[in-house]
Amino acid sequence: MRTRSLTPLALLIGATLYGQAQASGDDSCYPNWSLLRDSLDVCNNLAFLTPGNDSRVNLRLLLADRKALEIKPNAPGEDELAEGFGPVPFAVARLDIAQIEGDESEESGKAALGELLDKLGIKRDSTDSAGQAFLQGEGSRCRSNRDDSAAQFIGQLQATTTLPDAERQILARSRVQLLDACTWEGEKLAALLPTDIQSPEGLGFLTYLKAASDFYSGHFADAENGFASLADSAQPWLKETALYMIARTRLNDAQQDAFDEYGTRKDNMDPAPYAKVAQSFDQYLSAYPKGTYAISAKGLLRRVHWLAGESEKLAGDYDWQLTKAEDQQRNASMDALIQEADNKLLMSAPDKLDSPLLTATHDLMLMRPDGPSKMTREQLQGHKAVFAGQPAMFDYLQAVFAFYVEKNPAEALGLLPKNVPDNLDYFAFSQQTLRGLALEANNDLPAAQALWLRLLPLAKQPLQRDQLELALAMNYERSGQLDKVFAADSPIQSAQVRLILLGKVAGSELLHQQITQGISATEKATAQFVLLYKNLLYGQYAAFAEALKALPAKASEEKLGTSLGYVYGDGQSLQLFHWNGDKAESNYACPSIGETAAALQADGKDPKGLNCLGEFILRNGLDSMPLDQRPAAPQLASSEPGFKGPVFSRLDGYQAVIANSAATRDDKAYALYRAINCYAPSGYNSCGGKDVAQSVRKGWFKQLKSTYAATSWSKSLQYYW
Amino acid sequence: MNRRLIALLAMLASSSPAWAAVDARDHDAFWLWSGVASQPVLDQARTLYVLQGQIFAPRRDRQRVDFIAQGMGVRRLPQQNLWIVYRAHTLRWPESVYSQLLGQVSRWQQAGNAVTGIQIDFDARTRYLQEYVTFLKDLRQRLPARYKLSITGLMDWSSNADPQAIGQLQGVVDEVVVQTYQGRHSIPDYAAYLPRMSRLGLPFKVGLIQGGDWTEPEYLQDSPWFRGYVVFLQNQR
Numbered sequence: 010m011r012t013r014s015l016t017p018l019a020l021l022i023g024a025t026l027y028g029q030a031q032a033s034g035d036d037s038c039y040p041n042w043s044l045l046r047d048s049l050d051v052c053n054n055l056a057f058l059t060p061g062n063d064s065r066v067n068l069r070l071l072l073a074d075r076k077a078l079e080i081k082p083n084a085p086g087e088d089e090l091a092e093g094f095g096p097v098p099f100a101v102a103r104l105d106i107a108q109i110e111g112d113e114s115e116e117s118g119k120a121a122l123g124e125l126l127d128k129l130g131i132k133r134d135s136t137d138s139a140g141q142a143f144l145q146g147e148g149s150r151c152r153s154n155r156d157d158s159a160a161q162f163i164g165q166l167q168a169t170t171t172l173p174d175a176e177r178q179i180l181a182r183s184r185v186q187l188l189d190a191c192t193w194e195g196e197k198l199a200a201l202l203p204t205d206i207q208s209p210e211g212l213g214f215l216t217y218l219k220a221a222s223d224f225y226s227g228h229f230a231d232a233e234n235g236f237a238s239l240a241d242s243a244q245p246w247l248k249e250t251a252l253y254m255i256a257r258t259r260l261n262d263a264q265q266d267a268f269d270e271y272g273t274r275k276d277n278m279d280p281a282p283y284a285k286v287a288q289s290f291d292q293y294l295s296a297y298p299k300g301t302y303a304i305s306a307k308g309l310l311r312r313v314h315w316l317a318g319e320s321e322k323l324a325g326d327y328d329w330q331l332t333k334a335e336d337q338q339r340n341a342s343m344d345a346l347i348q349e350a351d352n353k354l355l356m357s358a359p360d361k362l363d364s365p366l367l368t369a370t371h372d373l374m375l376m377r378p379d380g381p382s383k384m385t386r387e388q389l390q391g392h393k394a395v396f397a398g399q400p401a402m403f404d405y406l407q408a409v410f411a412f413y414v415e416k417n418p419a420e421a422l423g424l425l426p427k428n429v430p431d432n433l434d435y436f437a438f439s440q441q442t443l444r445g446l447a448l449e450a451n452n453d454l455p456a457a458q459a460l461w462l463r464l465l466p467l468a469k470q471p472l473q474r475d476q477l478e479l480a481l482a483m484n485y486e487r488s489g490q491l492d493k494v495f496a497a498d499s500p501i502q503s504a505q506v507r508l509i510l511l512g513k514v515a516g517s518e519l520l521h522q523q524i525t526q527g528i529s530a531t532e533k534a535t536a537q538f539v540l541l542y543k544n545l546l547y548g549q550y551a552a553f554a555e556a557l558k559a560l561p562a563k564a565s566e567e568k569l570g571t572s573l574g575y576v577y578g579d580g581q582s583l584q585l586f587h588w589n590g591d592k593a594e595s596n597y598a599c600p601s602i603g604e605t606a607a608a609l610q611a612d613g614k615d616p617k618g619l620n621c622l623g624e625f626i627l628r629n630g631l632d633s634m635p636l637d638q639r640p641a642a643p644q645l646a647s648s649e650p651g652f653k654g655p656v657f658s659r660l661d662g663y664q665a666v667i668a669n670s671a672a673t674r675d676d677k678a679y680a681l682y683r684a685i686n687c688y689a690p691s692g693y694n695s696c697g698g699k700d701v702a703q704s705v706r707k708g709w710f711k712q713l714k715s716t717y718a719a720t721s722w723s724k725s726l727q728y729y730w
Numbered sequence: 731m732n733r734r735l736i737a738l739l740a741m742l743a744s745s746s747p748a749w750a751a752v753d754a755r756d757h758d759a760f761w762l763w764s765g766v767a768s769q770p771v772l773d774q775a776r777t778l779y780v781l782q783g784q785i786f787a788p789r790r791d792r793q794r795v796d797f798i799a800q801g802m803g804v805r806r807l808p809q810q811n812l813w814i815v816y817r818a819h820t821l822r823w824p825e826s827v828y829s830q831l832l833g834q835v836s837r838w839q840q841a842g843n844a845v846t847g848i849q850i851d852f853d854a855r856t857r858y859l860q861e862y863v864t865f866l867k868d869l870r871q872r873l874p875a876r877y878k879l880s881i882t883g884l885m886d887w888s889s890n891a892d893p894q895a896i897g898q899l900q901g902v903v904d905e906v907v908v909q910t911y912q913g914r915h916s917i918p919d920y921a922a923y924l925p926r927m928s929r930l931g932l933p934f935k936v937g938l939i940q941g942g943d944w945t946e947p948e949y950l951q952d953s954p955w956f957r958g959y960v961v962f963l964q965n966q967r
Contacts, residue, residue, distance in 0.1 A: 142833050144783050147799030271768035272802030352765070 038100045039576070040093050042509060042645035044446060044480055047413045048379045053098035056472035057439035058369075058405070060376040060413050063101040065351050068331075068370045070435040073470070075366075077332050078343050080104065080435075080471045091578060093571045095505035096475035105344055115141060118157025122185075125163045129181050139191040139225070150261050151191035154225050159184050162217075165246045169210050176211035179203040183218055190225045198222040213242050217251065224254065229262035253302040256289035260309060267316050274316070283317035308340030315353050323354050324362040332366060361392055365402060368395045372406050376414050384414065401426075402436070408443055418447035429460075433467045445480060454488045465500055478503045479645065486510060486648050495523060507532060508572040509646050512539050512636050516651025517552065524559075534565050534583055535572045541586050542636055543652045545602070545622075550610035557603050560586055574635025581629070588625055596721060597679045599624045616672035619662040620679055623696075626659055627683075632695055658697030660687050667709070674717065681713040682722035688730040706730065751945070752938045754961050761815070761937070761962045764800035769963065777811040779849055779880075779907075779960060782834060785827055786819035795820060797827045804834070806842045813880055814838055814845060818852040821865040828872055835877065847878030847904065854884070859895045863902070870902050878904040882937065896930050906930075907960050909937040910944065928953040940964045 038052030046053065046061035054066040073080045082103045085094045094100070119136065126133060140155025163181045166172060172180075186201045202222065206215045220235025236258060239251035263282040269275055290306045290313065297303060311330075314323040327350040330339055339346065354362075355371055362368045372392060375384040389410055396403035408424035411417045425444045430437050441464055448457035461481040468474040478501045485493045485501075494501050494510055501507060511523060512535065520543075523536035541560065544553035560583060570580030590599035599605060599621035608618035626632060637656050640647045655661075666672050666680035685706060687696035694700050710729035717723045754760065754769075759777035762768075772778075781801040788796055800817070814835050831848070839845045850869070854862040870879055881899075883906040899906075908927055927934050933955050938944050939962045950956055 142830070142837075144797050144799035144830055144834060147783075147834075148803055269768050270805075270807070271762065271772060272805065273767040 038089070038092055038094070040095070040098055040505075042098070042479065042506070042640070043643050044442070044476070044483070045643045048377050049374075052100045054101055054104075055098055055442075056470075056476045057435065057442040058373060058409070059439075059443075060373045060409065062373070064355050064370050064374050065347050066101055066104060067373050068347055068350070068355075068366075069104055070439070071366055071369060072331060072343075072347075074434045074436050075332055082471055090571065092576050093505065093574070095503050097472055097479060099472070114157045115155070118155060118160055122156045122160040122163065125160055125167065126181070126185070128167070129163075129178060131178070131182055131185065133185060135189075138188040140188075149191070150257070151225055154188060154190060154221075156188070159188055161246075162214075165244070166214065168246075169214075169244060171208075172210045172214075173208055176203075176206050176208055179206065180211065180214050180218065187218065187222055187225070190222055194226070198226050210244065213239060213244050213247050217247055220251070220254065224258055224261070227261075229258050229265075233258045233262070249297055249300055250302070252293045252296060253300070253306060256286060256293055256306065257309065259286045259289050260313060264316055278316070278318065280317040280319065283313050283319075287313045287317075304338060304340045307338070311349075311353075320354060320357075320359050321363055324358070324364045324367050327354060328364040328366055360388060361395065363395065365396050365399050368392055369402055369406060373409065376410060378414075384410070386410065386415075401440075405436070405440055405443070408440075408447075412443060412447055412450070418450035421447040422451070429463055429467065431467065433464065433470065433473065435470060435473075438464075438468070438470065438473050442476070442480070449484065449487075454484055458484045458488065462500075475503060479506055482506045482510065483645055486514065486646065491515065492519060495519060495526070497526070502528065504529065504532070505571070506645065508535055509574075509640075511536055512572070512574055513640060513646035514648055514650045515539065517544070517549075519651065530565075531567065531569070531572055534567055535569055538569055538573065538581070538583055538585075539636060541583075542634075545606060546634075546637070546657045547652045547654055548609070548613065548657065549652075550606045553606050554603065554610065557586060557606075562587070574638070581631075585629055588629065590621065590624070592628065593624075594628070595679070595682075597624065597675070614665060614669060616666045616669055616676035616680070619666050620676055620683070622657060623659040623662050623683060626657075632659065632697060637697070656697070660684060660694060660696040660698035660701070663687070663696075664698075664701075675720065678713060678717035678720040678722050681709045681717065682720075682726060685709050685713065685726065685729045689728075690730060692730045752940055752942045752961060754940045754963060757938075757959050757961045759811075759935070759958060759960045761960055762801070763962065766963050766965055771963070775809050777813070777846075777960070778807060778809040779813040779815050780807075781815045781817065781851075783831070784817045784819070785823060787822070795822060795824055795827060797830055804837045804841050810844055811846045812838065812843045813847055813849045815849040815851055818850055821852070821858075821861055832872070832874075845877065847880060848873065849880035849882065849907070851882045863895050863898045866899065866902050880905045880907060882906070883908045883934070896932070900931055903932065905933045905935060905957060907935045907937045910939075910942075928955055931955070933957050935960050937962060 041050060041053040043053075044055060046055075046059070048061060049063065050061060051063050054062045056070070058067050058070055069078065069080060072078045082096070082099060085096065085099075085103070089100065089103075123133075138155040138159075139151040140153060140158075143149055143152055162184050166177045166180055169177075180203065183201060183203050187198070190198055199219075199222075202219055203215065206212055216235055216239055220232045220239075223229070223232035223235060233255055236251040236254045239247050242248040242251065263286050267274055267278060287310060290310050293300065293306050294303060300306075307326075311323060311326045314320075314326060327346065330346050331343070331350070341349065350367070354367065355374065358367070358371050362371060372384070372389065374380065375382070375388075389406060392406075393403055396406075404424050408421040411424065412421035422444065425440050425447070427444075429441060433441070441460065445457045445460045445464075448454075448460065458481070461477055461484060465474070465477050465481070468477050482494050482501045482503070485491060491510060491514060493499060494507065507528070508531075511520065511532070515523070515536075517540065520536045520540040524533055524540065527533035527536055537556075537560065541553060541556050544550070544556055564583035564587065566582050566584055568580040568582050570576075570578060573580060575581075586602060589601040590605075593599065597620065599617075600608075602622075602625050605618050605621040605625065608615045609622065612618070639650065663680040663684035666676055667684065669677075672680070684696075687694050688706055692703075706729050710726070713720075713723045713726065754771040755774070758774055759779070760772065760775050761779040761781070762772075763781045783797055783799050783801075785795060785797050788794055816831060835845060835848060850866070852858075852862060866879070866881065873879060879902070881903050906927075928949070935957045936950070937960050941964060
């Protein structure tokens with residue numbers, strides 16, 4: 010992904026980063042009901058390989074086909090439902106299943122150390138360690154200075170039976186004291202080291218302790234010398250650990266100048282020092298391919314390659330980790346590795362990587378229109394060799410390029426297979442989805458519809474079916490076959506998709522039908538609500554009266570929220586239409602909404618009727634009601650709506666009363682008062698309709714203050730806006 | 731700003747052309763978020779808000795609370811005023827979070843920085859505001875007195891929030907930094923909300939987004955509670 014706040018995360022030392030950083034205060038996501046999106050939107054991902062997906066999602070889809078991981082989407086959470094989401098499109102976090110694993114080594118390390126110290130009769134003054142002070146993922150070489158590593162050292166003291174008891178005691182005590190060390194001064198640390206060790210075994214451990222304290226306190230040259238002097242140690246643990254520590258020491262030494270003042274990795278660093286570091290990790294790994302620190306060493310090699318700017322090697326590392334390594338060979342979870350590959354490689358990758366997996370993911374990013382550099386056809390052709398073993402993938406990328414970059418659906422169709430396989434993995438599903446979209450872009454809606462229907466029974470992988478329902482619903486909608494979405498045998502069961510279509514485009518007939526045939530109580534109530542609301546607001550007063558008659562006196566009190574397009578728990582119930590004009594908060598009395606509609610049916614310009622329809626909207630918070638808003642193409646429900654004409658707006662209503670010479674004094678004064686208030690307190694119109702100039706509002710204010718000066722509304726109004 | 735309007739804006743934002751008005755060079759206080767690379771304008775910074783961690787309950791295990799590091803490693807920074815920022819997705823913090831957080835703040839202090847205080851970035855959608863107030867009162871008690879407490883705020887507090895809850899923030903938080911943007915874009919109606927911010931009775935700063943759209947309303951400089959701007963830095967494309 011490429012977004013404002015996640016580019017190479019150069020900031021942590023030796024750590025992987027979980028999750029995405031979003032701009033402060035920006036937790037919200039809202040669904041975008043479309044399958045046609047070419048720019049990144051982390052909130053709206055689809056179940057096929059597309060430039061509009063977050064790169065982490067595309068990577069997961071590719072990995073799922075290789076059986077390297079499973080797509081196991083979380084069900085939409087409470088907040089996501091309140092934001093209007095269904096299963097597809099989905100925010101990137103929905104696929105993020107595992108979290109940072111709890112660090113159990115902290116607890117087990119503490120227990121192991123406690124046990125060892127008990128045996129030696131040593132009491133700890135404090136159970137704090139330098140390593141445990143850090144946050145999860147916070148980078149520091151001192152992270153490894155903690156109970157479990159102290160326990161390993163002391164365990165070796167125990168196991169070395171030739172070590173004199175007294176020395177074992179002294180060395181163990183010293184290691185425990187060292188647990189606090191991270192930034193201590195060298196002399197202070199040196200003072201903690203024992204001076205009275207004589208045995209050759211004891212001297213080996215002492216050398217290790219001294220080197221370790223030099224390492225933790227940042228004296229890398231001394232540390233390296235110390236560890237190097239253990240190369241021929243007869244104690245196998247010391248020999249192996251020292252070899253590994255040489256590499257870690259060199260890495261910490263090499264990276265001292267790698268970051269700028271604010272922790273950003275410097276560009277154009279000399280890679281030469283890192284060659285030496287890599288060499289020492291390789292040395293360890295060839296001596297101990299399955300050694301205690303082999304996984305760590307392999308993981309740290311990624312860091313070396315990243316710091317040295319060796320993207321090709323880094324790509325090789327991720328490719329191996331993601332597709333070839335066994336679980337127990339990884340130093341981080343798959344989720345963490347996907348995140349890391351995105352941060353450290355994909356967002357600043359060179360043109361070509363020697364990995365079909367990562368090149369495909371990266372190419373899709375490059376095909377976004379708002380990327381830093383736009384991909385060219387020649388550039389894509391240059392990647393052909395990478396896909397020598399996966400020609401279908403290269404064809405797909407070319408089809409994506411033709412469709413999204415060149416806007417040439419006909420060419421895309423030529424590059425996509427016509428045969429639908431029985432087994433739809435995510436790649437085959439992507440091929441067919443793109444084919445359907447290209448057919449639609451070529452105005453061959455019937456062929457696309459046939460394809461969506463054919464794919465439906467084959468969609469077995471998670472999220473595929475949900476996406477197909479959306480695709481088919483949009484096809485029906487744009488083919489003028491909205492009724493098919495709601496037919497008894499319709500495959501479209503997605504509540505959100507159906508409700509959006511009912512709220513935004515359904516006409517009177519379909520709404521009538523769904524009042525009785527809706528697939529849920531919510532759908533029935535929504536259809537009834539929409540029918541009443543639209544008849545009223547589109548001036549269909551006779552039809553409104555009919556619909557109102559059908560509304561039982563004890564209408565459902567279920568609050569319809571997202572089904573009407575509201576978010577975060579806002580909403581309305583059918584009880585709204587039993588509004589009887591109560592609470593004349595501004596001392597302007599209105600009858601029930603039924604009577605108001607009847608008055609307007611008799612005379613569309615009836616001043617009292619217009620003002621009272623305004624009261625209905627004002628008192629019930631219906632200004633900028635979501636049902637009034639039309640989605641933009643190419644979103645779901647952006648086709649011609651079933652209800653035509655302008656929707657009633659309070660501002661238009663008040664203006665009609667103001668202009669009506671037959672209106673009574675009170676009606677006119679109240680219309681002026683309300684119209685002026687449409688602009689309170691910000692100067693922005695909150696009543697809908699066409700904006701009027703401030704000079705007009707000034708005129709209203711003068712008129713209210715002069716002609717209608719005696720009214721309570723004139724008296725209560727001090728300003729206009 | 732109500733959520734519906736934000737939803738609408740979020741929809742519009744994807745199709746609207748890039749705004750360009752907030753020039754970071756005109757400012758001296760910045761948010762530095764994780765993943766945002768350093769840029770020359772930081773040389774003129776006097777105040778820096780540095781993201782350091784995120785506290786959240788994992789989806790699969792809502793009982794657990796994770797505290798993960800974000801942003802740069804602890805280092806000596808040249809700015810006179812340094813705020814350490816934590817992004818909270820949950821307010822149910824176990825003791826370990828408090829001790830790690832305070833431990834990290836003191837590591838920043840020990841590294842030679844003038845730590846002004848900590849900032850909590852929590853999307854306290856107005857319905858969580860009372861819980862948030864309770865949380866902040868407790869946090870203020872735990873925080874050494876030398877550190878100030880800052881929070882980020884949403885503009886809709888000024889119109890939708892329970893005024894009593896807001897009132898309780900006086901004396902608990904030292905400032906609110908109000909965001910005038912949503913995602914990468916400025917909220918077009920900011921001018922309508924800021925006057926109400928002034929009436930909350932809390933010192934506030936206005937958060938801008940680098941490259942975002944901003945025209946300072948005339949009344950702003952006259953507000954006795956206005957304390958200046960903080961610019962959220964973005965990577966330059």
